[in-house]
Amino acid sequence: xxxxxxxxxxxxxxxxxxxxxxxxxxxxxxxxxxxxxxxxxxxxxxxxxxxxxxxxxxxxxxxxxxxxxxxxxxxxxxxxxxxxxxxxxxxxxxxxxxxxxxxxxxxxxxxxxxxxxxx
Numbered sequence: 001x002x003x004x005x006x007x008x009x010x011x012x013x014x015x016x017x018x019x020x021x022x023x024x025x026x027x028x029x030x031x032x033x034x035x036x037x038x039x040x041x042x043x044x045x046x047x048x049x050x051x052x053x054x055x056x057x058x059x060x061x062x063x064x065x066x067x068x069x070x071x072x073x074x075x076x077x078x079x080x081x082x083x084x085x086x087x088x089x090x091x092x093x094x095x096x097x098x099x100x101x102x103x104x105x106x107x108x109x110x111x112x113x114x115x116x117x118x119x
Contacts, residue, residue, distance in 0.1 A: 005068035006045040006113055018048045036093060064101055064111045072114035076100045079112070 011017040018037040022028055025046070031038040035050040069075040076090055079102055087101040087109070101111040 002068045002070065004044075004065060005115075005118065006047060006066040006111075008047040008049055008064050008066065008111070010049050010051050010064075012051050014048045014050050021046065021048065031094065033094075038094075064109050066099065066111040066113040068118055069112045069114055072098045072100065072112060075112050 009017065014035070014037050018029055018032075018039075021039065025039055025041050027039065027041075029037045029039050037048045039046040072090055076086075080086055083105045084102040085104075087103055088099075090098050090100045093099055096114075096116050098114045099111055101109065103109055
C-alpha cells in the first residue's frame, strides 16, 4: 500500500449530499455521473457514491476510506487471504479507476483504489 487517497460516503440522493459538501468545501465537483460524484480537496479525493438497488447500508457503514495501491488485483487477493471479507469485487468506477471494498475481521470497513492518474 502506498498512502491514503480517497474518502467516500454512500447516499440514496447523491446530488443532495454532494450539493451540501460543495458548500462545505467551497468548490464544485470535478466529475459527476448517475452513481458517482467526485471532489478534489487539497490533493485528495472525496466521493459521494450511490447506494445500489437492493443495498441496505446503515449510516454507520456508509463511510469508506480508500488506500491507493499499484496492483489492485494482487492487493485484493492478498487482503482477502488475511481473512478480510470482500464487500465488492474489483469494480471499474471511471475508465481505468478500479476499487474494491472490504470488512476487516473486526467489522471495520476500508477499500483499495487504483487510479493510473495518481502519481
